[in-house]
Amino acid sequence: MPAAAAEESHGVNRVVDNICRLSPELFAESCQQILNYLQGQTRGLDSAEISDRFQRAGVLLDHEAQQNIIRFLLLTFRSAGKNSLSGDDLVSRLEEGSNKWPKASLQVVHKLWSEHGALIHAQQETQDMLSIGQLVDMQWKLGLAVTSDTCRSLNSPFVSLLLKIAEPSGQISQKSFEMTIPQFQNFHKKVKEMAAVMETV
Numbered sequence: 282m283p284a285a286a287a288e289e290s291h292g293v294n295r296v297v298d299n300i301c302r303l304s305p306e307l308f309a310e311s312c313q314q315i316l317n318y319l320q321g322q323t324r325g326l327d328s329a330e331i332s333d334r335f336q337r338a339g340v341l342l343d344h345e346a347q348q349n350i351i352r353f354l355l356l357t358f359r360s361a362g363k364n365s366l367s368g369d370d371l372v373s374r375l376e377e378g379s380n381k382w383p384k385a386s387l388q389v390v391h392k393l394w395s396e397h398g399a400l401i402h403a404q405q406e407t408q409d410m411l412s413i414g415q416l417v418d419m420q421w422k423l424g425l426a427v428t429s430d431t432c433r434s435l436n437s438p439f440v441s442l443l444l445k446i447a448e449p450s451g452q453i454s455q456k457s458f459e460m461t462i463p464q465f466q467n468f469h470k471k472v473k474e475m476a477a478v479m480e481t482v
Contacts, residue, residue: 296353297379299346305385307338312393315354319362319401324417325447326355361394362405368395417453418445424459440465 368391
């Protein structure tokens, strides 16, 4: 076995070892949350919530191990959706990747994938066509710039915006920017124009 394949197999086995520590119910809840995201039912994947569930259930895993479980399941389900795998095919691939899978976990994967796989495949085809982020939250504040390196007395108001965006990968990113009052008034005018057009649709 080549070194890279052996290392990959070892990494998969480590993730599966950690999945073995989850009860079938906790594993099913985690899979369901990931499947809901892949179906477009949630705007992002809240890995902190999954981690909290692990801790409340008494499963003590370090942050990296928890993230590896989440990433592994996300990539597994995303790949199964892109390849239109059936529940049986997905379970077979998981068994090929590691012989450490508990039967109960494979049954959970088979059941959930049989219920949701077709929807995820359809959602992924749509996302592939429209690979853009979604706005999750927007925060703003009004500020006053009083001084700068070149001017001692600015007294110039500005609007600061913070946008939270769910990227197509599922990660939540933040973008922030500032606008002068004239720039903000122009932005406001454009948003009102968009809202007026959307009302006609």
